[in-house]
Amino acid sequence: MMERDSKIYIAGHQGLVGSSIARNLKVQKYKNLILKNRQELNLLDNEAVKDFFEKEKPEYIFLAAAKVGGILANKSYPADFIFQNLEIQNNIIHNAYITGVKKLLFLGSSCIYPKSCPQPIKEEYLLTGLLEETNEAYAIAKIAGIKMCQSYNKQYGTNFISVMPTNLYGPNDNFDLESSHVLPALIRKFHEAKISNRKEVVIWGTGAPKREFLHVDDLAEACVFLMSNYSSGEPINIGTGKDLSIKELAEMIGRVVDFGGDIVWDRSKPDGTPRKLLDVEKISNLGWRYKIELEDGIKDTYEWFLDNN
Numbered sequence: 001m002m003e004r005d006s007k008i009y010i011a012g013h014q015g016l017v018g019s020s021i022a023r024n025l026k027v028q029k030y031k032n033l034i035l036k037n038r039q040e041l042n043l044l045d046n047e048a049v050k051d052f053f054e055k056e057k058p059e060y061i062f063l064a065a066a067k068v069g070g071i072l073a074n075k076s077y078p079a080d081f082i083f084q085n086l087e088i089q090n091n092i093i094h095n096a097y098i099t100g101v102k103k104l105l106f107l108g109s110s111c112i113y114p115k116s117c118p119q120p121i122k123e124e125y126l127l128t129g130l131l132e133e134t135n136e137a138y139a140i141a142k143i144a145g146i147k148m149c150q151s152y153n154k155q156y157g158t159n160f161i162s163v164m165p166t167n168l169y170g171p172n173d174n175f176d177l178e179s180s181h182v183l184p185a186l187i188r189k190f191h192e193a194k195i196s197n198r199k200e201v202v203i204w205g206t207g208a209p210k211r212e213f214l215h216v217d218d219l220a221e222a223c224v225f226l227m228s229n230y231s232s233g234e235p236i237n238i239g240t241g242k243d244l245s246i247k248e249l250a251e252m253i254g255r256v257v258d259f260g261g262d263i264v265w266d267r268s269k270p271d272g273t274p275r276k277l278l279d280v281e282k283i284s285n286l287g288w289r290y291k292i293e294l295e296d297g298i299k300d301t302y303e304w305f306l307d308n309n
Contacts, residue, residue, distance in 0.1 A: 001228050002030065002060050002103075009034040009058035011043065011092055012065030017107060017165075019172045020220035021062050028224070034058055044084060049091040053099045061104040062223060063092055063145075071134050071204070071272055073179040078137035085141035093148050097158050104160040105223055106149050108142045108235060110212075110278055111135050112164065120279035123164070123235050132273045146235055153233040161230055163223060166239035166278050170216035170297065171304040183213060186250055187302055188309075190257040200262040201254075204269035207247030212239050212277050215292040215300070225288050239278035240290045246271075256298050 002008065008025065012018035013035045025033060034056055042048050043065050067084040074081060089106070096104045113121045114129030126146070131139045149160035169183040177185055186203070193201045222238045230236060244252075250263055292300075 004029050005032050006030070006060055007032050007034060007056065007058045008060045008062070009056065010062045010064060011088075012063075013037075014172075015064060015066075015068075016168060016170065016173050016216050017219060018062065018064035020170065020216040021064060021223055024217070024220040024224050043088045043091060046087075046091045049095055050098075053095040057099055058096075059102045060227065061092065061096055061101055062227075063089070063104060063106045065092070066107065068138070068174075068181075069179040070181045070185065071270060074135040074138055081135075082137035082141045085138065086144060089141070089145040089148060093145070093152065093160065096160070097152050097156055102159065103227060103231075104149070104158070105227055106145050106160060106162045107223075108146055108162050108164045109139070110164055110166045110237070110239070110276055111139045111273075112142050112146070113276070115273050119275050120241065120277040121237070122279045123237055123282060126235065134270060134272055150233045159231055161226065161232065162235040163226060164235050164237045164278065165219050165222075166212040166214050166237070166276070168214055168216050168219055170301050173216075173301065173305075175305060175309060182211070182246065183249065183253070183298070184301070184305075186253045187257065187298070187305055190253050190259045191302070191305065193261060194257055194259045198261060200264050201250075201259065202264045202266050203246070203250055204266055205246065205271040206267055207250065207263075207265050208245060209271045209273065210243045210245050210275045210277065211249065212241075212243040213249075213294055213297075214239055214290060215297040218290040218292050221291075222283065222288050225286075226283070229286050229288075236282050237278040237280050238283060239280050240294075241278070241280045241284075243275070243277040244294070252295055253298060253302075256295065256302055 115132040
């Protein structure tokens with residue numbers, strides 16, 4: 001169990017997930033958080049990471065640092081995605097073992113699961129089929145991180161856990177149209193169309209794929225909960241257990257943004273995985289459930305976007 005004065009390192013504390021975990025811990029009065037930005041600590045530099053661990057000796061780690069992006073970014077920069085994520089994971093996980101970290105939580109991703117596996121997706125479906133081609137490099141890196149945690153637990157008796165969140169959104173998200181995920185990208189597209197008085201918004205694909213979305217503050221709460229309530233090396237899903245089509249999502253965002261024009265689907269662009277809904281029975285049985293409904297979360301995220309962009 002983490003104590004309120006335990007030394008807790010949040011890797012990637014300025015990103016979508018890490019910043020939410022930091023906020024959650026501060027609200028709960030954890031007062032000994034270790035936060036380092038990229039200028040202070042380059043996680044791609046093993047010597048720098050080694051020196052950091054030897055000096056700070058964190059007791060608990062939330063490994064939220066990663067190179068992430070949407071379909072376009074994953075297709076365009078696969079080498080960056082696999083190299084940088086493997087480097088970050090290797091450096092942190094290995095040095096956590098070397099310095100005797102009490103517990104580490106590794107943030108995986110639902111994209112690690114096979115493209116065509118049964119729905120909803122159970123944790124045991126990992127490595128039972130081919131991956132979605134558009135984000136294969138990122139997924140392989142994340143799978144390697146899960147297996148690294150399991151291997152260190154098996155060989156060295158460490159307590160490293162892996163969580164698999166569904167699609168995330170919320171404050172501090174990336175709204176860049178070339179590198180963002182679908183929900184923040186749609187918020188920006190609809191907003192820019194609205195303020196430019198455009199009559200239509202063009203969206204990639206057919207709108208048919210179904211996706212599940214979890215507000216990042218719910219994820220943060222789940223991660224802190226699991227730090228105290230889960231110690232298995234087997235990965236655990238975090239999600240809502242509910243999904244909707246991209247068409248339904250676009251219509252919902254259009255309502256929130258108050259865009260009055262038409263939605264046009266560019267069917268020449270890829271859809272990605274047809275459906276990706278996580279089975280959340282495992283975490284539900286531990287006593288955790290999401291709180292923020294999707295439309296409320298989109299309103300919250302759009303307000304943040306207006307205030308910060």
